[in-house]
Amino acid sequence: MSAKRRPTQVDVARLARTSRQTVSLVVRDDPRVAPQTRSRVLSAMDELDYRPNIAARALAAHNSRFIGIILVGITNPFYADLCDALRSRCEERGLIPLVAISGRHRDSCIVCAERLVHMGVEGLTVVSPPLGAEDLDRIGTQVPTVLLTHNSGPGSVDLVHTDDETGARMATRHLLENGFEPVAHLGYDRAIPGDSAGARRRGFLAEARRAGTEPLSVDLMTTTVEDAVRGLLRAHGPGIGFCCHNDLVALEVMRVLADRAPAGGHDHGITGFDNSRIASHPAISLTSIDQRTADLADAAVELLGERIDGRTGQVDRVCAPTLVRRDSSRSRGTPDVGASPLAGNLS
Structure with a gap:
């Protein structure tokens, strides 16, 4: 049976x-149509x-609201949280959000942007794009564009982001002050x-050197979280503080440590970056x-x-970022505490 x-x-x-x-004309609510005809x-x-x-209406009217x-x-749970917040803000303003998943390859991100432009979107919000300044400028000159969680870009686009350096310093200082040493950064050299x-x-x-400790930095572009954690444990034993690029990396660190330290926040300190909803579970x-x-x-x-x-x-x-303290980084005998903005204490 045909549809x-x-x-x-x-x-x-x-x-x-x-x-x-x-x-x-009626569909566009044009006032020129006679009432009886309408x-x-x-x-x-x-x-x-x-x-x-x-x-089709949007393309004809040159005002898509898309x-x-x-x-x-x-x-990544942070992207899901951010996407939901963007959707909500768009709908509050009568805008229609269209979500595209590009992956981390330059060409696929450009294809996503071009498709949305051809669909007649009025603007683009691009989150952590794997694109250089020339690519971003080409997009920004075609359609109003805002980059999210990106710290620089050409003048044709706006930037919205956290003070990432301050946030990382806060997490590092917190781990050191709670007695975790050495502190290792698990991130990406992109x-x-x-x-x-x-x-x-x-x-x-910067914060590790200010504290007079030798910084350990692991590039997760060249190794896995599991191999990185196991290597650090072999070299330094218990007491390491893991300063993670984001919550997703931190969750993986917690998984690797689960068998070795069931109460992970006691034997090892772990901080994430994003404060995604899953972090508070x-x-x-x-x-x-x-x-x-x-x-x-x-x-x-x-x-x-x-x-x-x-x-x-x-x-x-x-x-401005804030540090939200939970069990994953508290030292032995230290009770859990709530959110603590530390930016004012940084030097």
Whole structure:
């Protein structure tokens, strides 16, 4: 049995005894249509269960209300949290979010952006793109664009991100003050200008050196989390502090340590970065740097609206991070405590 054909504007026009152009005007709520004709068209649309093609309407009106959201993935809980916050902020403003998953390859990210531009989006929010300045400028000159969790970019795009260096310094100092030594940074050495990984690693190195301890840094581009943790344990034994690039890496560290240290926060200190919703689960209780996801989403949608309205100068919006302390980093005998903003104590 064949599926029922979707009614078209031609079908509506035939039933309403008018032209397809008149139906199109009614769909766009054009005031030039006579009330009697409008009534016939609306009745025909209701009888046929006609639903306008919003993409076609957007292209015709040059005002789509579509906002593209490009993510490199959704397995990272932070990206899922941020995407949900962006969706909510868009809908509060009457915007329609379209989400695309690009993966971490340059070409696939560019394809995602081009497809959304061709669909007529009014703006793009791009999260942690694996793109250089030339690629970003090409996108930003085609459509209003905001980069999220990216620390630099061409003048054609706006930037919204956390102060990554400060956040990493806060996590490093916290581990050292709680008696974990040495402290090792588990992150990524990605050759992408503006990538948060580089800023977090610089923050870790600066704070470790300020404290007079030899920093240990592991590039997860060249090894796995499991191999990195086991190697550090063999070389240094218990008491290591693991300063992780994000919550996802921290969760993997906790998994590797589970057999060796069931109470991971006592024998080893672990900090994440993102304060994703899963970090606060009682079974996880992960100390993490809060990027203020809601504020990032608010700023991104606000700046995108300004770009759509015609602003051309670049805005770089930086959110101050806070450290949320939980069981994963508390030293022996130290009770669990709540959120503690430490940025003011940094030198």
